[in-house]
Amino acid sequence: MALTTVHKIRDRVEKRPLELAAAREKGAKVVGWLSYAIPEEVITALGLIPIRIGTGGDTRLVEIGSRYISTKNCVFVREAVGLFAENKDPYIVNSDLVAFDAACLQLFRTAEVVEHYFKVNTLVLGVPRNFYWPEAKEYFWHELEHFVGKLEELAGVKLDPKRLAASIELYNGIRESIKELYRYQAGNNPLITWSQTYDVIHAGYYLDRAEYAALLRELLAELKDKQGEPVISHTYGEARIFLSGSVIPPKDHKLIDIIEQVGGRIVGDDLWSGLVPHLNVEIKEPTVKGIAYAYLSRVPHAALPYLDLKTDERLKNLKGLIGAFHAQGVINHTLRYCDPFTFKAGETKEQLKQIGIPMLEIHTEYAGSDFEAIRTRVEAFVEMLRNLDYQEAV
Amino acid sequence: MSKEKIYAGVDVGSLGTKALLLRGDTIISHGLIRTGIDTEENGRNVLKVALDNAGLQWEDLDYIVATGYGRISAPYANRTVTEITCHGKGAHFLHPKTRTIIDMGGQDCKAIRLDEDGNVNDFAMNDKCAAGTGRFLEVMAATFKVGLEELGPMALRAKEILPVSSTCTVFAESETVSLLARGENPDSIIKGIHHAIANRVAGMFSRVGVESDVFFSGGVAKNVGMKAALEEVLNARIVDPEYDPQLVGALGAAVLAKTYATREANNGANNRS
Numbered sequence: 001m002a003l004t005t006v007h008k009i010r011d012r013v014e015k016r017p018l019e020l021a022a023a024r025e026k027g028a029k030v031v032g033w034l035s036y037a038i039p040e041e042v043i044t045a046l047g048l049i050p051i052r053i054g055t056g057g058d059t060r061l062v063e064i065g066s067r068y069i070s071t072k073n074c075v076f077v078r079e080a081v082g083l084f085a086e087n088k089d090p091y092i093v094n095s096d097l098v099a100f101d102a103a104c105l106q107l108f109r110t111a112e113v114v115e116h117y118f119k120v121n122t123l124v125l126g127v128p129r130n131f132y133w134p135e136a137k138e139y140f141w142h143e144l145e146h147f148v149g150k151l152e153e154l155a156g157v158k159l160d161p162k163r164l165a166a167s168i169e170l171y172n173g174i175r176e177s178i179k180e181l182y183r184y185q186a187g188n189n190p191l192i193t194w195s196q197t198y199d200v201i202h203a204g205y206y207l208d209r210a211e212y213a214a215l216l217r218e219l220l221a222e223l224k225d226k227q228g229e230p231v232i233s234h235t236y237g238e239a240r241i242f243l244s245g246s247v248i249p250p251k252d253h254k255l256i257d258i259i260e261q262v263g264g265r266i267v268g269d270d271l272w273s274g275l276v277p278h279l280n281v282e283i284k285e286p287t288v289k290g291i292a293y294a295y296l297s298r299v300p301h302a303a304l305p306y307l308d309l310k311t312d313e314r315l316k317n318l319k320g321l322i323g324a325f326h327a328q329g330v331i332n333h334t335l336r337y338c339d340p341f342t343f344k345a346g347e348t349k350e351q352l353k354q355i356g357i358p359m360l361e362i363h364t365e366y367a368g369s370d371f372e373a374i375r376t377r378v379e380a381f382v383e384m385l386r387n388l389d390y391q392e393a394v
Numbered sequence: 395m396s397k398e399k400i401y402a403g404v405d406v407g408s409l410g411t412k413a414l415l416l417r418g419d420t421i422i423s424h425g426l427i428r429t430g431i432d433t434e435e436n437g438r439n440v441l442k443v444a445l446d447n448a449g450l451q452w453e454d455l456d457y458i459v460a461t462g463y464g465r466i467s468a469p470y471a472n473r474t475v476t477e478i479t480c481h482g483k484g485a486h487f488l489h490p491k492t493r494t495i496i497d498m499g500g501q502d503c504k505a506i507r508l509d510e511d512g513n514v515n516d517f518a519m520n521d522k523c524a525a526g527t528g529r530f531l532e533v534m535a536a537t538f539k540v541g542l543e544e545l546g547p548m549a550l551r552a553k554e555i556l557p558v559s560s561t562c563t564v565f566a567e568s569e570t571v572s573l574l575a576r577g578e579n580p581d582s583i584i585k586g587i588h589h590a591i592a593n594r595v596a597g598m599f600s601r602v603g604v605e606s607d608v609f610f611s612g613g614v615a616k617n618v619g620m621k622a623a624l625e626e627v628l629n630a631r632i633v634d635p636e637y638d639p640q641l642v643g644a645l646g647a648a649v650l651a652k653t654y655a656t657r658e659a660n661n662g663a664n665n666r667s
Contacts, residue, residue: 373502
């Protein structure tokens with residue numbers, strides 16, 4: 001059964017580049033951003049238009065980017081630089097300022113590169129390496145204050161507390177809707193797949209956020225009407241897979257397509273291009289300080305060092321989501337030279353093994369040369385999960 | 395009394411295409427040909443070889459499972475299964491105590507862990523490059539102007555290991571040419587090449603672990619020098635193969651053909667009752 005709202009969202013995304021250009025002609029300012037810790041709440045509250053930029057899967061753009069940034073950076077970063085070099089992506093062309101945060105140091109370097117070579121107006125938000133020390137919270141709060149000050153200059157207005165409170169409410173609504181959407185896609189006999197849900201998340205990178213929030217509510221209402229309240233359980237032979245690891249941005253379909261082609265069912269993720277940014281954001285007061293503290297309490301980016309496996313929030317979150325979505329196995333996707341996620345793969349596998357969850361490591365980049373090798377691995381993993389079902393049944 | 399069923403496994407690899415026939419639980423025949431361009435034709439041709447060797451016709455086959463990279467072009471098969479699962483079943487059939495498999499084929503290399511029933515419970519595969527594969531050794535054999543089958547004995551003859559730093563096929567080839575030009579002993583260079591590959595394979599085992607008994611499958615498993623290098627680097631004894639290790643994937647596919655045929659027959663009987 002086709003979901004009308006999914007088509008509607010797709011249509012709206014197709015029209016968005018022209019809308020954005022028209023809005024700028026009328027004086028609107030656009031803030032493109034890359035990375036993990038940029039709070040859109042303040043961008044929207046200042047009347048600026050937030051756009052999350054960056055795509056994947058294009059080896060041509062990677063090659064272009066490699067002329068300006070070392071090939072020892074991941075393909076996502078090199079493609080991002082390629083996008084700026086080519087300057088044809090409508091969201092990059094229409095960005096008045098591009099914000100980066102320093103959670104991933106390769107993206108921090110990207111900011112320097114695009115500013116130097118392409119004279120892009122950039123703004124970098126500093127991120128503490130340790131999320132938990134009081135000094136770190138203090139640092140991030142002041143970094144965010146500085147960041148907001150720069151955005152105020154661009155917007156030509158001061159941050160209004162009432163508008164900030166309204167913006168926080170809007171984003172809280174989006175986050176709750178996305179969490180609910182994930183329950184539907186993981187449910188029995190779902191009308192929406194994980195990959196459709198993932199596309200819906202990416203639509204939220206571009207659409208006007210108030211319109212996006214309304215579309216999410218409409219989609220959930222449609223799902224409730226057609227699918228009923230979701231019941232999440234494991235059905236024999238499903239091969240329920242959880243995706244973890246490096247970013248899988250819009251247009252990077254390689255691994256997702258392979259999993260679906262060989263009959264695996266993706267039921268959840270903890271990707272920073274997926275569900276994770278929408279979890280654990282509890283803004284206790286509608287101020288810059290409140291937002292800074294809330295963002296530090298989210299699931300940390302893997303690039304931030306944390307060595308105590310027993311209290312690692314990233315691993316705790318991963319295990320919690322695996323349980324919530326009744327996943328049987330994890331595919332840990334890492335991009336070549338995305339070292340933070342790659343280096344954590346071994347310990348993650350070991351931790352999951354202790355709770356009886358098998359993990360498959362897929363280390364790749366955007367070139368298609370390893371397509372068949374990856375397909376063999378993913379297919380064997382699906383066979384393995386199905387065989388576990390069979391063994392349990394007999 | 396009904397005739398015993400014939401099950402076939404076809405393994406279309408990058409360099410060799412293999413087929414094996416089982417009558418019940420007994421291996422009755424096999425075929426092995428060089429892989430050509432037409433993947434489907436390779437599978438059909440090798441099955442014909444195996445059938446001819448057994449004096450059987452295509453119509454005698456009860457169930458076919460295809461595996462290997464060419465499994466995606468096997469419309470003649472009842473089912474396709476990955477070579478990872480098939481090597482597990484094949485090694486378990488030949489040596490039920492197998493818990494770890496090193497599979498080195500024409501274009502890739504795999505570390506596979508098994509449970510006591512021959513089910514795969516973990517695996518790792520080399521990334522992209524040809525290091526540790528049959529293709530790599532073919533290139534090395536050509537560099538030394540010797541047959542592929544001579545590499546293993548040459549490595550065993552060597553009195554020392556001459557370290558070869560690269561496992562990249564292209565770089566290793568040029569490094570080898572330089573060593574030969576310097577007048578180094580060919581046997582020692584070849585032993586160094588085998589050890590470089592073994593060290594790379596050991597990296598894969600850091601992900602999945604090694605547990606005895608260790609079984610070595612795939613075309614490269616015929617290379618005695620490679621077996622010796624792996625035993626030394628992994629610090630584990632590799633069991634002596636009781637059958638051609640290059641046919642383990644096809645054997646596993648035939649074993650699974652029997653499993654699926656039986657399962658489907660039982661499901662059919664249950665549905666009818």
